[in-house]
Amino acid sequence: MWNDRNEKQQSMKHVVRNFCCYRERARNYLTACLYLTYRDPIIFDDHKHYAANLQTQPMAAYQKPKRTFEEAGLVDPKTSYYVTLEHVVNTRNQDIYTMIDLGRYFSIFAPRQSGKTSFLYRICEELRDNLSYIPILLSFQTYKNLDVPGFYAQIQIDLYAQILQRLQTEKNPPITEVEMYLASHPLTNHAAFFRLFENLSLHLPSQRIVLFIDEFDGIPRQELENFLTTLRELYQKYKTQEYKALHSVGLVGIRNITKLIVGGVSPFNIADQVKLPPFTLNNVRDLYAQYTTETNQPFTGEAIQRVYESTAGQVWLVNRLGTILTVNIKPDTVEPITAGDVDLAVNTLLLERNSHFDNLVEKAKLYRETFISIVFNGVQYNPDDEDQSWLEQYGLIREAHDQAVVANAIYQQRFVRAFFKETQVETDISYSGYFTPDGFLDMDAVLADFEEYIMRIGVRAFYDRQKPYESTGQFLLTAWLYQFVQGGQGELRYEPSIGLGWMDILLTYHGRKYIFETKLNRYKLQTTIDKAVEQLSKKYLLPERADEGYVVIFDLKTPVGELHEPQRSVRQGKEIVSIIIGIGES
Secondary structure, three states, X not given: OOOOHHHHHHHHHHHHHHOOOOHHHHHHHHHHOOHHHHXXXXXXXXXXXXXXXXXXXXXXOOOOOOOEOOOOOOOOOOOEOOOOOOOOEOOOOOEHHHHHHOOOEEEEEOOOOOOHHHHHHHHHHXXXXXXXXXXXXXXXXXXXXXXXXXXXXXXXXXXHHHHHHHHOOOOOOOHHHHHHHHHOOOOOOHHHHHHHHHHHHHHOOOOEEEEEEEOHHHOOHHHHHHHHHHHHHHHHHHOOOOOOOEEEEEEEEOOOHHHOOEOOEOOOOOOEEEEOOOOOHHHHHHHHHHHHHHHOOOEOHHHHHHHHHHHOOOHHHHHHHXXXXXXXXXXXXOOOEOHHHHHHHHHXXXXXXXXXXXXXXXXXXXXXXHHHHHHHHOOEOOOOOHHHHHHHHOOOEEEEOOEEEEOOHHHHHHHHHHHHHHOOOOOOOOOHHHEOOOOOEOHXXXXXXXXXXXXXXXXXXHEEOOEEOOOHHHHHHHHHHHOOOOOOOEEEEEOOEEOOEEOOEEEEEOOEEEEEEXXXXXXXXXXXXXXXXXXXXXXXXXXXXXXXXXXEEEEEEEEOOOEOOOEEEEEOOEEEXXXXXXXXXX
């Protein structure tokens, strides 16, 4: 471990000195080193000497930070804290530089505000150190509504300027020759784009253009197939040539472009797939350590872990929490930031209005039922499921152990609240009438007030284009019941799968199970009730070993506001209560 006694002493001194500002951590470290006392008392005595000085040595003063946590757009390491993403590779485990050297075309996909643009800028900066490369970075972010001539005209402006600027830095550049060619070759369509790189291969025989296109999703839809097919043809034509002008291409967006089907074919299936990862725990630790270095304010290990657990490394969330922690929770101090501080920061963030959440909640609304089902049920991950695919591309869900799960704990809390808030569900759950004397839920009272809630909101929520919407009642009931478990007292599952099928709602409160079956009645009310009771008792109550169940019928034949007495029945020793809620239009 250590080569000699002196080396051991010097190493231990160095460690203790680093802890001088953090007394409690130093004491913990010394305790962990007690085993050295027996083997080498002198070393431990030396530790005690430094530990004694902890009581008298002043703590380092707070210093104003020089940089900030970046929350919008490109990260400039001169003004913002920055770390390099780890393990950015293709399916062959090749990193970006290897793919570029091999002349590969690739697609980098990741949700918005996950560090894509900053990652590209860093790659381009490093490629500029190699004079044989001409790194080009375009962005299609504002191109969506351009017509075809306007689209290629804008590419020409940005592309030509970057090529000439790069050639001006070369020692012996053929800049005049290239400049004359570019001046005579306007880009008007995909054919002109193809000819451009054919001719540049002649004018730049030893130069390699590496073309990155950020925000590729902004390409005008009508030109998508032509543009991708042109890139494919350039790749195929020059694949076996060591030197070609367009050496490597990276298309960057939220979608996996290699799987894109246009006109029945995949025009970019020659490309590698690269999924940009979130921050690792080490990334979070290193990012926050930069702030500590500048200010002398540390983060405890538990705080770093709590940030990572809450965000799952989502880049924007990590940076935003860094700002809240250092600006709002514990500003201008060297007092360590703790896990408790992180909890406060997360609560602050959950109540915050910002464009990050606003954009994502609108995307999640497009696939509301799938998202809610994933929140409560642990749905199996299916890469071919269209709803799951879009939710994943927007960064709202991810795959974990073959299950589709919400991307991080903050998203889950924020967006479930947002969906249920739209229902205007709100009641005082501290009301004692909702609970039995032994601390369980009085479900009769809970459902009676739910029926009053339906009366208040009326029937419009149940109709889409004049047709009854099948799942509205189930969703509203789920939102109502969610109030009783969101504080951690229980668990709510929406359409969970069991051995005999899919039940509608399973609520567990203080260990007791409450199982709900919801139905929309269009025709014969009693027939609908009987079928639901039979299904609930045989398929769900028995396998789940639950003693009570609830059938909630949303009845189109009963006008809203008209009350029915609950029906009670016992099947195979199981008590079932049937509630009829009128949603018929008057």
